[in-house]
Amino acid sequence: MVIPHYGRYELLQGCLAALWKNTALEIEVVVVDNGTGHEIDADVVVRNPENLGFAKAANQGAAAAGGDILVHLNNDTEVHEGWLEPLVDHLEAGAGIVGSLLLHPDGNVQHAGIRLYRNTRGELTAENRKQHYAGGEVEAVTGACMAIRRDVFFRLGGFDEGFRNGYEDVSLCLDARQAGWSVVYEPASVVTHQETASGPVRLAALRENIARLQQLWAARV
Secondary structure, eight states: OEEEEOSOHHHHHHHHHHHHHHOOSOOOOEEEEESOOOOOOSSEEEEESSOOHHHHHHHHHHHHOOSSEEEEEOTTEEEOTTOHHHHHHHHHTTOSEEEEEEEOTTSOEEESOEEEEEOTTOOEEEEEOOSOOOOEEOSBOOTTEEEEEHHHHHHTTSSOTTSOSSSHHHHHHHHHHHTTOOEEEEEEEEEEEOTTTTOGGGGTTHHHHHHHHHHHHTTTO
16 A cells, blocks of 8 residues: 555544555555654655655655555545455456545545546546446546556556646556556445545646646547
8 A cells, every 4th residue: 555645644544544444455554754744653654855746755655565566545535345355356367557436525426437538629638437337447547546566557667757746647547558458447446535635735736737648648549
């Protein structure tokens, strides 16, 4: 479990408590603290002197983690009982990346995979699917809860650190698909996500992230 941490301490505490309570499989928890200095109860804690963003912290956490499977989690998520086994099953069957069903705290669907489309200006755009469906291969899944084989993650170069707290997950999924790996959405894995609860820094580089997505992918998909 690789969890970048920045913002509200109680969110991380809730995330970790849900992990320990609702995960039956043996796990290693790696938290990358982006400059908060909070006391953190995890197997591995990586400390940064300042907020280096999601992509950099997630890459640091992946490098510090052991095991053949990495699960990237936001610190404002709470996993439900039985969430991990369906993700692992897909990876062991050969998938490259698997994502969960994410719910808002009120139970409404926040993420059921990500779809890509072009807007009226012809720009490549990504958005969460917000309706339940049976699952299967999708164009991308969110990095708020993303399981990936360790060898695939490092073969693809990890998250692109040119993004800042947005679209690095979409770009990684597109990289995986172009390399021949499937990206799968699995609704049997359920996670509650308090999206953007860590603060406005989450959306601070939105325009720049969209521009980078165009630069890298607009002519390739």
